Amino acid sequence: MKGTVQFSAALVLLALAFSFATAYDPSPLQDFCVDLNDTTSAVFARDNIIDYHFLLVLHAVLVNGKFCKDPKLVKAEDFFFSGLDKVGNTSNKEGSAVNLVNVDKLGGLNTLGISLARIDFAPYGLNPPHTHPRGTELLVVLEGTLNVGFVTSNTDNRLFTKVLNVGDVFVFPIGLIHFQQNIGNTPAVAISGLSSQNPGVITIANAVFGSNPPISIDVLTKAFQIDANVVKYLQSEF
Structure with missing residues (x-):
């Protein structure tokens, strides 16, 4: 025993x-x-x-x-998802919409280590700086022209940026802050593949200024070297 x-x-x-x-x-x-x-x-x-x-x-x-x-x-439907043909609603402050197909939407992805997303951009729309804590992202442009980039970690905070046209591909390493912006006056569309069945997303501004409960104003004023009233305004926006 x-x-x-x-x-x-x-x-x-x-x-x-x-x-x-x-x-x-x-x-x-x-x-x-x-x-x-x-x-x-x-x-x-x-x-x-x-x-x-x-x-x-x-x-x-x-x-x-x-x-x-x-x-x-198990049925064929467990490996099937329909809807990436639909244009996302970009009538928001950022002018972008992400339709993520992860394991929660497609059960057959479980343990396969992959997911994907459709990203729609209004003219000059932005997918704001964010990270995927569990996945590298590979993006291909289907329509429009995007300015994309990512920043390395605290060693030197180096920015890698590139303007992408239709058919161009760019990779964002796992965990690094990155963004995509439509720099044209027409809508843009991109498809992203991610190396996780559930990559997660942390949108930087939302996390910092929209946390629940809010991060201390004293912490944010010192971290960003800005006035407390600016911090209060930003927190109110999120």
């Missing part, structure tokens, strides 16, 4: 170590693992060892938070 407990504890520790050490989406060990919203019918290995079941649950939660749908119940 003591040996079983020690072995189970070792398995749990191993799962934790693996989860923390894994920096990217896990590689699949099966053909597919379609995301299952109803976790009560999740399928695990046919094994009567309760500790092994617990290990599988722990691993699934810590790595990607998704459970596998029974392969016998």
Whole structure:
């Protein structure tokens, strides 16, 4: 009994170590693992060892938070999404709209480490500076002309920027702040591929000035070297 407990504890520790050490989406060990919203019918290995079941649950939660749908119940619709032909609503302050197809919209992406997005731009519209904490982005322009760029980390904050025309491709490394702006007087469209099933997005201005609860005005005035009234105004805008 003591040996079983020690072995189970070792398995749990191993799962934790693996989860923390894994920096990217896990590689699949099966053909597919379609995301299952109803976790009560999740399928695990046919094994009567309760500790092994617990290990599988722990691993699934810590790595990607998704459970596998029974392969016998998987349908073609689990690998299908329709809607990227539709123009996004760009009638907002930024003049842009992002339609992200990630694992939450397409269950068949689970464990495959990839997603994509359609980005629409109004004339002179902007997809403001943001980061994807879990994915590198590869962008191709379908319509219009975009000015794009990213900034390196705090070592030198170097800006890499480029004007893209139809058919041009640009890559934004994982985690780095980047942007895209339509520099034409006609709408623009781009498609982005991302190296994560759920890359996440942190829009810099929204996160800094629109956090809930708000970041201390004293912190922001010192960080940006601006007047407190400016900070209050910016916070009110978000």
